[in-house]
Amino acid sequence: MTQEDLAEIMFPDVSETISDIEKKYPKRNLDEGCEVTRFAPSPTGFVHMGSLLSAFEDFKAAKDTNGIFYLRIEDTDSERTVENGIEGIIRDLANFDIVPDEGMISEKESIGAYGPYIQSQRKNIYHVYAKDLVRRGLAYPCFCSKEDLDETRTIQELNKERIGYYGSYAKCRCLTCKEAIDKIKNGEKYVVRLKSPGNFNNKIILDDRVRGKIEFPENDQDIVIIKSTDQLPTYHFAHAVDDHLMQTTTVMRGEEWIPSYPIHHQLFEVLGFKEPRYAHLGLVMKIDENGVRRKLSKRKDPEASVNFYHEKGIPMEATKLYLMTIANSNFEEWFLNNQHGKLSDFKMDFSKMSESGTLFDVEKLYNITKNYISRMTSEELYDAALPWMKEYDCELYELMLKYEDYTKKIFSIERYQDKPRKDYSCFKDIRNGIWYMYDELYTNLNYEFQNITDKQEIEKILTLYFDKYYDINDDKETWFNKMKMMCDELGYASNMKDYKKNKENYKGSVADISTVIRVSMTTKSITPDLYEILKLLGKERIQKRISRFKEN
RNA sequence: GGUCAGUUGGUGAAGUGGCUUAACACAUAGCCCUCUCAAGGCUACAUUCACGGGUUCGAACCCCGUACUGAUCACCA
Numbered sequence: 001m002t003q004e005d006l007a008e009i010m011f012p013d014v015s016e017t018i019s020d021i022e023k024k025y026p027k028r029n030l031d032e033g034c035e036v037t038r039f040a041p042s043p044t045g046f047v048h049m050g051s052l053l054s055a056f057e058d059f060k061a062a063k064d065t066n067g068i069f070y071l072r073i074e075d076t077d078s079e080r081t082v083e084n085g086i087e088g089i090i091r092d093l094a095n096f097d098i099v100p101d102e103g104m105i106s107e108k109e110s111i112g113a114y115g116p117y118i119q120s121q122r123k124n125i126y127h128v129y130a131k132d133l134v135r136r137g138l139a140y141p142c143f144c145s146k147e148d149l150d151e152t153r154t155i156q157e158l159n160k161e162r163i164g165y166y167g168s169y170a171k172c173r174c175l176t177c178k179e180a181i182d183k184i185k186n187g188e189k190y191v192v193r194l195k196s197p198g199n200f201n202n203k204i205i206l207d208d209r210v211r212g213k214i215e216f217p218e219n220d221q222d223i224v225i226i227k228s229t230d231q232l233p234t235y236h237f238a239h240a241v242d243d244h245l246m247q248t249t250t251v252m253r254g255e256e257w258i259p260s261y262p263i264h265h266q267l268f269e270v271l272g273f274k275e276p277r278y279a280h281l282g283l284v285m286k287i288d289e290n291g292v293r294r295k296l297s298k299r300k301d302p303e304a305s306v307n308f309y310h311e312k313g314i315p316m317e318a319t320k321l322y323l324m325t326i327a328n329s330n331f332e333e334w335f336l337n338n339q340h341g342k343l344s345d346f347k348m349d350f351s352k353m354s355e356s357g358t359l360f361d362v363e364k365l366y367n368i369t370k371n372y373i374s375r376m377t378s379e380e381l382y383d384a385a386l387p388w389m390k391e392y393d394c395e396l397y398e399l400m401l402k403y404e405d406y407t408k409k410i411f412s413i414e415r416y417q418d419k420p421r422k423d424y425s426c427f428k429d430i431r432n433g434i435w436y437m438y439d440e441l442y443t444n445l446n447y448e449f450q451n452i453t454d455k456q457e458i459e460k461i462l463t464l465y466f467d468k469y470y471d472i473n474d475d476k477e478t479w480f481n482k483m484k485m486m487c488d489e490l491g492y493a494s495n496m497k498d499y500k501k502n503k504e505n506y507k508g509s510v511a512d513i514s515t516v517i518r519v520s521m522t523t524k525s526i527t528p529d530l531y532e533i534l535k536l537l538g539k540e541r542i543q544k545r546i547s548r549f550k551e552n
Numbered sequence: 553g554g555u556c557a558g559u560u561g562g563u564g565a566a567g568u569g570g571c572u573u574a575a576c577a578c579a580u581a582g583c584c585c586u587c588u589c590a591a592g593g594c595u596a597c598a599u600u601c602a603c604g605g606g607u608u609c610g611a612a613c614c615c616c617g618u619a620c621u622g623a624u625c626a627c628c629a
Contacts, residue, residue, distance in 0.1 A: 357621095
């Protein structure tokens with residue numbers, strides 16, 4: 001009984017050889033320096049902020065170098081698999097312009113010549129490599145039960161020894177081929193373990209692209225490579241086989257993977273694969289209610305879900321800008337110095353990635369969004385907000401459609417100037433900013449008058465203003481001069497400086513007068529430029545609103 | 553317990569031995585401008601880089617130790 005026999009009995013269905021497999025994955029025809037990266041989620045149906053950031057960085061690294069970005073689905077754990085989970089992931093990524101060059105493009109379809117891109121469909125491939133390992137005496141079947149493993153663990157804890165399946169604790173590694181074969185013939189369940197050639201006292205070094213050199217003891221654990229339940233590989237084994245075959249150049253993943261590097265290093269070595277480069281990314285954190293810093297959780301934190309941003313109407317481009325500022329610390333300054341340049345012109349740099357966990361800052365996102373929206377043209381804003389309204393605010397959507405031109409004019413207020421108005425941090429804010437411009441929404445009025453609240457005085461001001469002074473054709477300067485003239489006529493201060501010095505000489509100021517007009521036309525004491533608003537409202541609406549106020 | 557990582561203001565961070573009396577941005581506060589608001593302008597906001605030692609003419613930056621935070625030690629990824 002030889003290892004050859006053992007391999008045969010463990011993998012009777014494997015007839016292909018390694019070289020058969022390797023032939024199907026020819027060397028990629030890419031120039032030096034092109035990065036091949038991948039996003040490899042479990043099919044859970046959605047991506048959260050942390051994985052979106054990682055996917056974004058993977059994508060960016062590939063695009064920056066004219067390389068390849070592919071989407072591989074890691075479904076070796078049925079627990080994490082959700083029906084139609086792949087579609088959800090593809091949709092979430094596509095919402096941020098992250099479209100794979102290769103890999104899954106829908107629930108069932110994929111593109112690219114290095115597939116299948118779903119791990120459960122690659123079972124035979126893993127088995128070819130596992131079989132070869134057994135044949136070479138570098139892997140073996142392990143029949144230990146959960147209880148056996150627990151027992152060793154208890155002993156190790158008691159003796160204050162390192163925990164795990166290694167050295168003399170790796171009982172099944174000493175089984176002879178005959179013993180193993182007999183057990184298998186007996187129908188005993190087993191996993192396949194790596195027969196680790198490592199020594200804990202040896203050192204290995206990872207040259208991480210973001211963290212530099214990290215030293216570890218060599219792996220000596222006989223880790224499981226094929227599970228007994230479904231004969232699917234573990235993450236470690238699948239990672240080695242897939243990233244070798246698919247020729248990933250840089251593996252980008254969360255820092256929680258750093259400790260398993262020794263395993264991966266050994267697997268690549270034992271399998272004779274060239275190791276990819278690694279970039280271990282800092283986790284995305286938040287401060288929770290107790291002031292404790294912790295990993296952003298998709299379960300507990302609404303802002304961890306990409307849907308959160310979608311529902312608020314944060315433009316995808318703005319989110320990308322924010323992701324880039326988290327991804328690379330030098331991006332923000334670059335963006336400022338390049339007249340708000342295009343994301344594609346910025347080259348991401350691994351050495352500028354954060355090593356410590358980044359705190360996710362919603363305020364900062366809003367700030368970026370405000371700036372972003374303020375720089376759009378009114379047409380762009382209209383086009384971007386419309387689909388969002390359709391989904392989340394039907395009423396306003398209908399009005400925007402019905403009064404397209406008028407709406408764009410509303411969006412134009414204080415937009416085309418050196419420093420445009422920044423008052424929308426998301427599309428959701430739009431309603432609150434403009435609803436009063438539409439007659440259809442101008443109902444249930446609640447006037448927010450400030451200093452002047454006397455109805456008679458207000459009516460007097462309105463009558464005088466609109467009968468005698470207001471002319472829709474006036475330019476802004478004339479408009480304001482007339483406002484001041486009226487102030488003088490009514491005993492209000494037309495000059496704010498003078499008013500502040502000598503309040504007692506006046507009934508109020510030009511500010512009070514404009515507030516009266518502003519509130520009676522919009523109900524709100526805070527609005528954008530009043531001159532623009534009156535002009536847009538037009539004579540007819542103004543008249544109607546005066547009457548509306550008087551009736552009130 | 554073993555292994556590994558991280559630690560610069562409220563936040564993201566720049567910084568890799570002298571140009572740092574620590575950049576820039578967000579947030580916050582005050583003032584100015586001003587028809588409201590937003591914007592804008594100005595100003596304030598870490599005498600100090602987790603702590604303790606050491607190396608050096610000189611340290612946030614190099615070395616050693618300690619502390620704290622996090623990750624990991626599954627037939628989960």
